Amino acid sequence: MNWDVIVVGGGASGLPTAIFSARRGAKVLLLEASDTLGGSLNVAQGQLSAAGTKVQKAKGIADTPAEHLEDILRISKNTVDRDLVTLAVNNAAETFDWLMDAGFEMVDGHPVNGRAHEPYSKLRYYWGVDYGRSIVKVLKAQIAPEIARGAVTVKFHTRVKDLVIEDGAVCGVVAHGPDGAVDTFRGQNIVLASGGYAANPQMFEALNGVPLFGALAYPYSQGDGYTLARSAGAHLRGHDKYLSNFGVVLAGNTYPAKSVGRANTYPEQRMPWEIYVNSAGVRFIAEDNPSVDAREHALLEQPGLRYWILFDDAIFRAAPPLLYDETQASIAAKFDAKQANFFRADTLAALAAQAGLPVAAVAESVAAYNDAIRAGAADPMGRTYRPAPIVTAPFYAIRQQGTSSTSTVGLGINTELKVTRPDGSPIRGLYAVGELLGSGQLMGSSFCGGMMGTPALTFGRLLGQSLLHWGR
Ligand SMILES: Cc1cc2nc3c(=O)[nH]c(=O)nc-3n(C[C@H](O)[C@H](O)[C@H](O)COP(=O)(O)OP(=O)(O)OC[C@H]3O[C@@H](n4cnc5c(N)ncnc54)[C@H](O)[C@@H]3O)c2cc1C
Numbered sequence: 001m002n003w004d005v006i007v008v009g010g011g012a013s014g015l016p017t018a019i020f021s022a023r024r025g026a027k028v029l030l031l032e033a034s035d036t037l038g039g040s041l042n043v044a045q046g047q048l049s050a051a052g053t054k055v056q057k058a059k060g061i062a063d064t065p066a067e068h069l070e071d072i073l074r075i076s077k078n079t080v081d082r083d084l085v086t087l088a089v090n091n092a093a094e095t096f097d098w099l100m101d102a103g104f105e106m107v108d109g110h111p112v113n114g115r116a117h118e119p120y121s122k123l124r125y126y127w128g129v130d131y132g133r134s135i136v137k138v139l140k141a142q143i144a145p146e147i148a149r150g151a152v153t154v155k156f157h158t159r160v161k162d163l164v165i166e167d168g169a170v171c172g173v174v175a176h177g178p179d180g181a182v183d184t185f186r187g188q189n190i191v192l193a194s195g196g197y198a199a200n201p202q203m204f205e206a207l208n209g210v211p212l213f214g215a216l217a218y219p220y221s222q223g224d225g226y227t228l229a230r231s232a233g234a235h236l237r238g239h240d241k242y243l244s245n246f247g248v249v250l251a252g253n254t255y256p257a258k259s260v261g262r263a264n265t266y267p268e269q270r271m272p273w274e275i276y277v278n279s280a281g282v283r284f285i286a287e288d289n290p291s292v293d294a295r296e297h298a299l300l301e302q303p304g305l306r307y308w309i310l311f312d313d314a315i316f317r318a319a320p321p322l323l324y325d326e327t328q329a330s331i332a333a334k335f336d337a338k339q340a341n342f343f344r345a346d347t348l349a350a351l352a353a354q355a356g357l358p359v360a361a362v363a364e365s366v367a368a369y370n371d372a373i374r375a376g377a378a379d380p381m382g383r384t385y386r387p388a389p390i391v392t393a394p395f396y397a398i399r400q401q402g403t404s405s406t407s408t409v410g411l412g413i414n415t416e417l418k419v420t421r422p423d424g425s426p427i428r429g430l431y432a433v434g435e436l437l438g439s440g441q442l443m444g445s446s447f448c449g450g451m452m453g454t455p456a457l458t459f460g461r462l463l464g465q466s467l468l469h470w471g472r
Pocket residue numbers: 008009010011012013014031032033034036037038039040041043044045046047048132158159160161193194195196216217218220221222224225405406433434435436449450451452453454456
């Protein structure tokens with residue numbers, strides 16, 4: 001059998017590809033390495049952004065794709081692939097409207113202008129009530145009738161490991177099935193939708209130039225699509241655009257490690273009472289800097305992408321809980337249990353030694369912070385919110401690790417979503433969507449809210465609705 005469309009991966013981008021090509025009459029084969037659909041959305045926040053949606057109109061929010069593009073260029077400082085981003089934002093509203101019409105459950109009061117990343121100028125940022133899983137629920141409901149009528153055939157536990165390439169054109173895939181069987185499937189359009197490489201430590205470090213510290217990504221994000229596309233002559237873009245988040249607390253320091261907590265370092269949600277020092281024991285940012293992008297870029301300059309949040313007992317008792325979803329008591333229990341990356345000691349010197357920080361430098365950083373408060377002088381880092389000095393024993397430190405859950409580097413691609421060679425020529429028969437395009441192309445050197453999930457869904461929809469062609 002020669003399939004009209006073969007989709008490799010049933011996540012945010014592969015599902016819409018399959019759904020919309022099936023609706024247009026294609027015979028679709030969807031090969032999925034895991035035992036379920038939805039991919040990274042099963043673990044992702046799933047925040048989407050789209051301008052000109054029906055929800056915005058109903059709420060009287062005037063917004064356009066041009067303004068969305070303008071915001072992305074501003075936030076990313078013009079480091080995105082403008083053509084791809086234009087294609088994404090121009091078609092994002094139709095994608096979001098489709099999800100809403102199909103029953104997407106949005107958080108009450110959304111859209112908002114920001115939260116996790118640098119804010120947009122308009123309210124165009126939408127979250128599902130059950131994070132990414134709210135999107136998965138809709139996608140599963142949308143593909144079910146296509147599977148039921150035989151337009152889409154899904155094979156689970158089936159991992160594509162090779163492409164069939166004839167006369168420079170991609171015309172099939174070789175997949176390893178559940179029982180060890182190796183099958184070749186031939187098709188007119190091969191769509192790589194197998195997600196990123198953020199669960200593959202070797203590929204992550206090779207492409208991003210930093211180790212994979214956190215085990216935050218979907219375990220099947222092994223980067224297979226990159227290897228497959230490169231075997232057909234594809235090239236990669238965005239190596240210089242790596243950015244980590246502003247840190248999580250890891251379960252241990254053997255990498256990649258699971259995250260066990262996240263400090264609320266967003267001054268708009270919780271003003272900082274603590275100071276942050278790097279591995280040299282030195283402060284590196286005004287902790288109340290209102291720009292999340294500025295904080296993330298400051299962390300990018302720090303050795304090992306890590307820092308320690310320092311505070312004393314008076315701050316611990318007076319300030320709101322530092323970690324999301326935790327109470328004072330539950331945080332205290334982590335220090336009592338000597339949990340990895342939580343440190344407490346009776347003197348600053350002992351704390352620094354325990355945390356592996358240079359004792360003298362920590363003492364100097366804390367003294368400079370305290371002295372400026374006492375003298376009513378300007379903070380050495382320019383911070384203005386300084387509710388209390390760090391003086392009362394015991395002293396505390398929580399180690400934060402910058403890491404990422406998505407892939408920066410992406411496949412070279414044109415606006416028809418055909419994978420290209422280094423000279424820009426398209427590889428016949430081969431398309432790519434989703435995280436395989438890399439955050440570097442869609443968000444540039446900064447994080448732009450919703451600009452991974454939304455383009456993944458949108459480009460999948462566009463492939464299915466109009467960009468793929470087949471004939472029998
Ligand atoms: C923790 C986390 C939070 C995130 N938060 C956001 C957010 O708030 N906003 C945002 O825009 N983006 C966010 N993202 C990113 C976004 O969710 C992903 O980029 C997007 O879902 C990727 O879609 P995809 O279709 O490319 O890949 P996926 O959804 O990962 O789907 C790929 C599928 O391919 C399968 N597969 C892999 N290899 C093979 C193979 N060889 N053969 C067959 N099948 C294969 C996988 O099992 C998977 O089901 C987040 C990601 C994570 C991990």
